[in-house]
Amino acid sequence: VAAVVFDDIPVFELGVVCEVFGTDRSADGLPAYDFAVCAAERPPLRTSSGFRIDTPFGLERLAAADLIAIPGWRGVDQRPPDALLDALRMAVDRGACVMSICSGTFVLAEAGLLDGRRATTHWRLVKTLAERYPAIHVEPDVLYVDEGTILTSAGTSAGIDLCLHIVRRERGTAVANALARRMVVPPQREGGQRQFVETPVVDVTPGHGIADVLAWAQGRLDQKLSVNQLAARAHMSPRTFARRFLSATGSTPHRWLLAQRLGLGQKLLETTDLGIEKLAEQVGFGTAAAFRLQFSRQFRTTPTAYRRAFRPSRESSCS
DNA sequence: CGAAACATCCGCCACT
DNA sequence: GTAGTGGCGGATGTTT
Numbered sequence: 001v002a003a004v005v006f007d008d009i010p011v012f013e014l015g016v017v018c019e020v021f022g023t024d025r026s027a028d029g030l031p032a033y034d035f036a037v038c039a040a041e042r043p044p045l046r047t048s049s050g051f052r053i054d055t056p057f058g059l060e061r062l063a064a065a066d067l068i069a070i071p072g073w074r075g076v077d078q079r080p081p082d083a084l085l086d087a088l089r090m091a092v093d094r095g096a097c098v099m100s101i102c103s104g105t106f107v108l109a110e111a112g113l114l115d116g117r118r119a120t121t122h123w124r125l126v127k128t129l130a131e132r133y134p135a136i137h138v139e140p141d142v143l144y145v146d147e148g149t150i151l152t153s154a155g156t157s158a159g160i161d162l163c164l165h166i167v168r169r170e171r172g173t174a175v176a177n178a179l180a181r182r183m184v185v186p187p188q189r190e191g192g193q194r195q196f197v198e199t200p201v202v203d204v205t206p207g208h209g210i211a212d213v214l215a216w217a218q219g220r221l222d223q224k225l226s227v228n229q230l231a232a233r234a235h236m237s238p239r240t241f242a243r244r245f246l247s248a249t250g251s252t253p254h255r256w257l258l259a260q261r262l263g264l265g266q267k268l269l270e271t272t273d274l275g276i277e278k279l280a281e282q283v284g285f286g287t288a289a290a291f292r293l294q295f296s297r298q299f300r301t302t303p304t305a306y307r308r309a310f311r312p313s314r315e316s317s318c319s
Numbered sequence: 320c321g322a323a324a325c326a327t328c329c330g331c332c333a334c335t
Numbered sequence: 336g337t338a339g340t341g342g343c344g345g346a347t348g349t350t351t
Binding site: 294 | 339340341342343348349350351
């Protein structure tokens with residue numbers, strides 16, 4: 001894993017990447033990554049907070065990376081160094097993964113890596129991104145976008161969600177959750193619609209009538225739950241419930257429920273040997289076919305393939 | 320896989 | 336005038 005640094009680097013975003021990939025927690029059974037902070041410009045570099053960063057590594061190191069992180073960028077009007085853009089393009093051609101946090105997305109955009117793809121950035125910048133790079137399908141309202149080898153995230157702390165998502169993708173939910181626990185952050189923020197994950201920015205605030213129903217529903221994912229039932233449980237009309245749910249959660253009731261079911265399904269695939277039929281039933285799908293359909297739509301793999309990848313804990317590289 | 324049955328969701332609007 | 340509620344219809348999505 002290589003984190004790219006430059007003059008005026010935002011400290012927090014770099015910190016996120018260092019925290020997730022640059023901290024050795026192998027004593028706790030968590031993966032340790034070969035991690036390097038690589039300077040895109042001649043060090044020492046100034047941080048956005050005034051202190052300086054020095055590192056022995058430069059861009060040549062990107063040639064060996066499986067994952068390259070761009071933790072922000074110093075200004076959307078500043079053109080990134082050509083050497084960096086070239087290195088990124090080469091990495092992607094090689095099949096390496098590239099991720100960005102916040103304004104770092106502009107670096108990937110400038111390298112042309114996002115053309116024809118979905119991407120996101122800090123909400124204050126989405127308009128600029130869309131205007132400047134019309135070939136990018138900008139997702140304004142999500143925490144992060146997973147386009148396979150190219151991943152972009154929204155502002156600041158959304159970078160944590162993206163990093164955890166990557167760990168989850170490569171090592172499974174159990175590892176990602178353990179890591180989240182070590183970092184004392186929530187395992188994954190709720191949501192998830194199509195493709196891999198599109199997580200809404202709004203989170204649940206407890207005390208809201210909605211929160212209780214959420215917990216209630218989570219406890220009985222094995223049962224058939226209709227939106228009307230949930231609404232009744234919340235003592236609201238279906239229409240009002242749907243509205244309140246959306247504003248509290250950023251997701252619609254059914255979409256949320258589906259995400260919960262699939263999440264539980266992932267866990268069971270990783271930790272049990274239940275047959276798909278039985279497992280589908282356990283997570284509230286009437287038939288295994290329905291489960292398979294939703295699962296593969298969401299995760300781009302079949303349940304069985306997912307289990308094969310994550311059930312026996314083993315190494316895997318950035319896909 | 321497709322078709323038929325069924326559920327969700329979102330704009331619109333009338334109402335408090 | 337503003338703010339929230341809830342019913343309705345039909346496009347869209349889900350399950351069987």
